[in-house]
Amino acid sequence: xxxxxxxxxxxxxxxxxxxxxxxxxxxxxxxxxxxxxxxxxxxxxxxxxxxxxxxxxxxxxxxxxxxxxxxxxxxxxxxxxxxxxxxxxxxxxxxxxxxxxxxxxxxxxxxxxxxxxxxxxxxxxxxxxxxxxxxxxxxxxxxxxxxxxxxxxxxxxxxxxxxxxxxxxxx
DNA sequence: AGTTATAGACGTG
DNA sequence: CACGTCTATAACT
Numbered sequence: 001x002x003x004x005x006x007x008x009x010x011x012x013x014x015x016x017x018x019x020x021x022x023x024x025x026x027x028x029x030x031x032x033x034x035x036x037x038x039x040x041x042x043x044x045x046x047x048x049x050x051x052x053x054x055x056x057x058x059x060x061x062x063x064x065x066x067x068x069x070x071x072x073x074x075x076x077x078x079x080x081x082x083x084x085x086x087x088x089x090x091x092x093x094x095x096x097x098x099x100x101x102x103x104x105x106x107x108x109x110x111x112x113x114x115x116x117x118x119x120x121x122x123x124x125x126x127x128x129x130x131x132x133x134x135x136x137x138x139x140x141x142x143x144x145x146x147x148x149x150x151x152x153x154x155x156x157x158x159x160x161x162x163x164x165x166x167x168x169x170x171x
Numbered sequence: 172a173g174t175t176a177t178a179g180a181c182g183t184g
Numbered sequence: 185c186a187c188g189t190c191t192a193t194a195a196c197t
Binding site: 108109110113120121122123124125126127128129130131140141143144145146147150151152153154157160 | 187188189190191192
Binding site: 088090091113118120121122123124125127128131 | 179180181182183
């Protein structure tokens with residue numbers, strides 16, 4: 001119960017990769033997922049998967065600022081967003097490791113595993129990535145299999161490729 | 172050489 | 185206990 005009334009402001013926007021839902025807690029991004037359509041119900045459901053007891057408020061005007069900064073590939077590098085991550089210690093470590101990957105670059109799951117001190121926990125790394133609630137900001141799409149294969153992607157292989165292509169060509 | 176099969180390794184629900 | 189964005193190795197074509 002009453003865990004606590006986390007207030008989440010969310011909004012739905014168009015992104016280069018389809019409709020996306022963004023969730024904010026004060027000024028921190030706590031959620032970012034992609035959808036096929038502009039469905040607020042689906043957006044809310046995504047957020048609730050991670051923040052069941054949150055108090056959700058729709059405010060596109062506010063979230064738009066963030067969206068613009070996030071997808072502003074025009075020149076300046078992505079700003080170091082302050083993210084509110086909910087997860088286990090292991091997951092946090094993985095996510096932090098992922099965020100050190102430069103734009104346009106890719107890394108293998110093995111490399112990430114090694115970076116966090118568990119060279120053999122590649123599968124676990126994969127799980128952690130799949131469990132992240134903040135797509136894109138946590139560059140899980142920049143992680144490929146060792147031989148350069150795409151591997152898989154929670155939100156679809158196609159979207160993953162699109163992101164990589166986008167980042168590579170935009171540089 | 173490229174492709175599929177198998178087994179091993181690790182954290183989470 | 186099964187599963188997840190894996191990887192290395194062996195067996196085949």
